[in-house]
Amino acid sequence: MTLSEPDIRNAEPAADTSPKTKRAWTHEPWVAILLAILVVAFASVIAGLRATDYVGADNDDAMRLVEVRDFLAAQGWFDMMQYRLGLDGGTLMHWSRLVDLPIAGLIAVFGLFLQPEPSEAAALFLWPILLIVPVVIGVAKACWNIGGRQTMMIGLVLIVLSLISNVRFQPGNIDHHNVQLALIALLVAGLTDPLGRRSGHALAGVTAGLAVAVGVETTPLVAIAGIVVALRWAWHGEPMDGAARAFGLSLAATVAAAFLANTPPRLYAMVTCDNLSLGFFAIATAGGLALYLSARSTSRRSRNARILALAASGAVVAAVTVSIAPQCLQNPLASLDPLLKTLWLERVQEAQSIVQMVQAMPSYLGFGFAAGTIAIIVCLIRIWRNDRRELHLVFLALCLPTLAISMLQIRGTTFLNFLSIFPLSLAVSDLRTRAHHEPKTIGAELAFAGLMLVSIPSVWAVASAAVAKVAGTDDTVMAGMEQSACVARDAIVPLVDEPAGVVAAPSNLGASILRFTHHRVLTAPYHRNPAGMLAELNIGLASTEAAKDLLIRDGVTLLAFCAEDGQTSLIAERAPDGLYVTLGKGIVPAYLQPVTTPDHPALKIFRVIP
Structure with missing residues (x-):
């Protein structure tokens, strides 16, 4: 069966169409969201109080603090040199001031009434907890969009359990990965906005642009999001016109603003593939503007005309990429000295492939890959059954490439586990509804409970810990990594x-x-x-x-x-x-x-x- 305009309406829960339910979104859902935020925040506070250091254990947390200190000590906004790192002259870092700024602001505020070190400790304690708010709101809104109240409640349970076990949202963790996850949560909330409304897709474009500015790890997801919006517009035409324009224009504007705000004029022409430089600026703005102009000029024309316009836009983006940043089509670390690859890069855990992880810590497979793989299977089954096909095509487009990236570098599993929440929440919700309608059928209850259980990555971690204990080994993700x-x-x-x-x-x-x-x-x-x-x-x-x-x-x-x-x-x-x-x-x-x-x-x- 082919996609049709009603498919886009299928993404909107029937409950959302009633005035009563729309009023409920302003009351009951916010109570549940607030409760979820408080639960995660409480767990994070407990973890922070137990910590022996106010800075996270990751090197990046300490390095971010060094960078923020330099900024507070009057190092220029555009000056991203770390003068105390490397050979004489220092090292030009690839991080963004967009993350430095709020942390520095918190330290400055606490510094009004605390000594320097306590003010740092207070700021680093608070910052990761604040980021819990956009993550939970993004998940709640996206799940509400795709399945209503029940799906939202299940999504909140899954994200609460995920965040409690995620050290990135515990005090002291000030690297940019938690910021990225917050932006992706809001991006998905925007993409799932029903009926292609402009407001949600404008939000998606803004958060996509900020995600590129904060760190290029999310660039593949941003590109996929843009392709998803473009394809939905090409297929549906006028119903997606406003959404496509909003996404394209907000993406281009946000990336352009972030580029100008972060890049000194002397580096405007430099192309680097590990941060927002001319390369990603040109690609993202070209893609966003091409989508906006295509939607503005051809939304009311035939589907074939829209597909041709989209193909032309793709050709423009490809030409920009090849002419300005061809080196960004390959791994930016591929040119590293072989000695560095052998003695450093290959030993970085988050950069290891699934093959290396199977050899070093096979128990990580369940924690890192199980929920995402199950989500992909659920999407494939529902697409095959034409059960809200377009919605599940969107989730498949997000999850499948993320799985592939995770197999190359397991750092991607954080996003894979996160993205799995949305299709799995909807699937669990539907099974729960079925079980409610068939109270005498134990199979429906078991299916609902079983899918809910295997959708939680930490369940796989606990299971691997139990197996490791029985086997008498310490090969378990629950053991963590001890700091030297x-x-x-x-x-x-x-x-x-x-x-x-x-x-x-x-x-x-x-x-x-x-x-x-x-x-x-x-x-x-x-x-x-x-x-x-x-x-x-x-x-x-x-x-x-x-x-x-x-x-x-x-x-x-x-x-x-x-x-x-x-x-x-x-x-x-x-x-x-x-x-x-x-x-x-x-x-x-x-x-x-x-x-x-x-x-x-x-x-x-x-x-x-x-």
């Missing part, structure tokens, strides 16, 4: 008393050293600093005598050695006669002078004597 003792404040504090200089240390220590000290570091785990990362690796790999020359060449004044660091172990395996192996044996070359530290320190610090 070398990055703790107490381990790094001895560096504070040393004259300002350059520290050579494993990349996982770089952000913490920047946070706790006044030194510059050769390396931290960021691909924009390949020269500094290679310099530190080569120092560890070099023989004792050769390492001295490298240390002096790169201006290193302090060397921090962490035997338990994973990268240090890899270097030792690769170079059994290298400097790190020598230090690991307790042999200290004459040009390294130990710095007094507590007994049996995890981090051993040495002054470099020229």
Whole structure:
């Protein structure tokens, strides 16, 4: 059966058409939303109170704080250089001031009546909790759009359970991934707005543009959202005219505004593929404006004319991409030095493929992939049965590519699990309705309860933990990742008393050293600093005598050695006669002078004597 205009109405629950239900949206749904926000916020507060540090455990959280501190210390809005990272001159970071600004604002407000460190702690405690609000509202609105009150309630249960187990929304987590999830939640809410209303699609365009500005990880989802809107317009024509115009124009305007607000004029012509530069600016604005102009000129014409207009728009976007940013069609990390790929990138957990994860932590498969895979299967079945086909085509278009991306890099599973909430909430709701209408049929109740259970990623995590316990292994996602003792404040504090200089240390220590000290570091785990990362690796790999020359060449004044660091172990395996192996044996070359530290320190610090 072909798609038709009524299919778009099928996306709107029948209950939404009654004045009574429209009034109910302003009362009962908001009570449920508020309760969901309070539950997640309470869980986050408890997690924050139990934490031993007010900054999240991820390197990016510490690095974001360093960046915000520099901004508050009068580093320019457009100046994204991290002058204390890398070789002399620093490293140009690829992050967005759009995330720095609200965090800096909170620190400034708390700083009116608190000392610097408590004001940071208060701001970092509050910021992730504030982001719970748009995520929950976005999920609630989207689920209401597609299935009414019951679907919304089920969606709220799923998002509450998801957020409680998501460390990104716990105090101290100030990296941009939680911001991205909030924007995607609002994007989906806009895309599911019934009957192609302009307001929802304008919201979708704005949040899509902001998502690109905050971090390019969401660019594939933004592109898919644009394609979905364009295809629905090409098929339906005039009923989708306002929605297509609103999405296209708001996307183009938001990306253009974000580009001008974040990019210094001297870098307008630079094309980088890891942030919003000329490349993504040109592609996104070309696509948004092409959709707007196509809808404005051909919405009332035949379907074939609209398809031709859409094809022409696609050709324009493709031409812009190939002429301005052809390098962005490939992995931006593909050009990394082979040594960096081997000793760093391949060891970054979130960048690993599903094949690598199966070998390292097979229990993650259920937690990361089960709900998304089930959602895709549900979409396929309902499309085949012509059960709200267009709606499920939209969700399939969002989930299927996200699954493919997640198989290449498991960082995508966060978005896969999130997107699965929408089709699964609707499916669970429909099964619940069926069970209510067939009270004597136990199969309907079991189907409803079973699908609800397998739609919760944390259930798969708990199951894997139980299996691991029975098997006597620690291969479970519930075990988490322990942070090295070398990055703790107490381990790094001895560096504070040393004259300002350059520290050579494993990349996982770089952000913490920047946070706790006044030194510059050769390396931290960021691909924009390949020269500094290679310099530190080569120092560890070099023989004792050769390492001295490298240390002096790169201006290193302090060397921090962490035997338990994973990268240090890899270097030792690769170079059994290298400097790190020598230090690991307790042999200290004459040009390294130990710095007094507590007994049996995890981090051993040495002054470099020229």
